[in-house]
Amino acid sequence: MTRAHESPLRVGVFGLLGSGNLGNDGSLQAVLDHLRAAHPEAVVDALCGGPEVVEARYGIPATRLHWYRGEYRTASRAGAIAAKGLGKLVDAVRTAAWVRRHDVVIVPGMGVLEATLPLRPWGFPYALFLLCASGRLSRTPVALVGVGAAAIGNRATRTLVRWSARLAAYRSYRDTLSRDAMRAMGVDTARDGVHPDLAFALPAPPPNPAPGRPGPVCVGVMDFHGGDDDRDRAEEIHRRYLDGTTRFVRALAEDGRPVRLLTGDECDGAVVDAILDAVDSPLVTAAGATSLADLMAEAAAADTVVATRYHNLVCALRVGTPTLALGYAAKSEALMARMGLGAYCHPAREVDADRLLEQFRELEERSAELRRTLTERNRVTARSLAEQFAALDAAVLPAAGPSPGPLTVDTPSHSPDMKETR
Structure with a gap:
């Protein structure tokens, strides 16, 4: 995919980022590392759960995911219920306006297509549906990159998740079970890739030398x-x-x-x-x-x-x-x-x-x-993640001049000089 660069590439990242979940934030870090290496000209901002944390930690502008700040608190009073309902309408407008400002929006990893933990359909599943629908309407590609998915029992949640996946321009999963789950929910996954979790792309510290006695x-x-x-x-x-x-x-x-x-x-x-x-x-x-x-x-x-x-x-x-x-x-x-x-x-x-x-x-x-x-499996993992980032670039990220060079991912090993280069 190529584009004329009259203006910098505008990339949005979306999700429950900066909300206290380390895995979600790690997935964001992996995508930001790739963008900074392969697309240094890109201007990146976020629509996320914890904008203050994302701005402070990652140095990118961020907007709150929900207009109503009590979105994830149980509403029992009439005023709170009305505010939540109004928030759903406001969020539809806010999300559409945010998506239109971008050339591409990336959802970095996370279990956004699953309900393995307690989840209400009108919370994050609804927010994800608004994102993907807005992307389709504004012709801004939405990429679900290395996401998790699972069979969903609740009908409303399952419907929102299925349509979110269908409306996305690019999908890849962190395991075969996720792709199979989306196929079972009626999504055409014939061209969807399976790659290791995005967090495997983060740099690893050197392994600790084996202690002489049982350690921690x-x-x-x-x-x-x-x-x-x-x-x-x-x-x-x-x-x-x-x-x-x-x-x-x-x-x-x-x-x-x-x-x-x-x-x-x-x-x-x-x-x-x-x-x-x-x-x-x-x-x-x-x-x-x-x-x-x-x-x-x-x-x-x-x-x-x-x-x-x-x-x-x-x-x-x-x-x-x-x-x-x-x-x-x-x-x-x-x-x-x-x-x-x-x-x-x-x-x-x-x-x-x-x-x-x-x-x-x-x-x-x-x-x-x-x-x-584990040393050998991490080598394979590094190669697969390099392939995923290349596929993502080809699918939804416009080319930006010469290639930045080969992607290098450190692989933990008991030999300090071992690394995987792709």
Whole structure:
């Protein structure tokens, strides 16, 4: 795709960015890194959940996603309900006007086509539909890049998600399950690509030299209450998850293992506090990570990672640390299988601390072998991500003069000079 450059290329990024979810922000960082390398002339701004954070952290102008600031609070009073309803109409106008100002809009990663966590149709699914419909009407291509998708039970949510995908000009997915889910929902996916999660494109810190004795274990926790179809059992699911995870952390501390508790969203802090109160050991500490770079640094310094949130898993696998998934959705199992660790998954809904400890010990016994596996899988991942960015450029990003040169993605390895160049 080419264009005459009477004015700079105008690129918009869209999503629940800057809202406290580290995985979402990591996906944004990966796309911004690509744009700055391949399209340095591009002028980028965002329509997002946390504009103040995005402006401060990434240095791009940002606009609030919703006109009504109480969008994600439950409305019970008549005034709040009326404001929410008015906000839907205002957002339709605001979104259309924002989209028209751009040459292309990118939705960077995230699980925007799934409902594996509690979700209301008139929240983000409606916002995404407005974006894609506005793009089609104004002839501004909307690109869903490396997104997650899953089967959706709620009819209204499923309809909004299906039409959003159909109206997008470009789609790629972070796993085959996502593409299959959209195909099952009636979207033609014949030309849609599957590539690793965008966060794998972020630079990784060097691996930590293997310690002479057992070292720290990172345990990534989540304020987990089940999925969108589990609302009636949400508290029961949360209690089981918290109790099982706490027992596991306590057992590690009793074995003398330092434990670092990781989060992936601001809401996870309550789970960290509950575990710290219950275990009460100086060996158990909270990491306080504020970015995927922080999470990768923690994972690289650990012997082993056991984690629930999807992007906690991505960070650990990216740096080549043996990882066990406390999975809450099929996407976690698909990721682990893709990286060669499919045998090391445990259900977050039914945490069995004893069985989890058995899996953990087996994982550690195979640590050296699994680190070699992850090194090789990260090479393949780097090549696939380079192909995705090339396909994105060809599909929706106008050419901008000479190529900036080959894309280089560092691959974690125990050899410090190893990298993948594409």
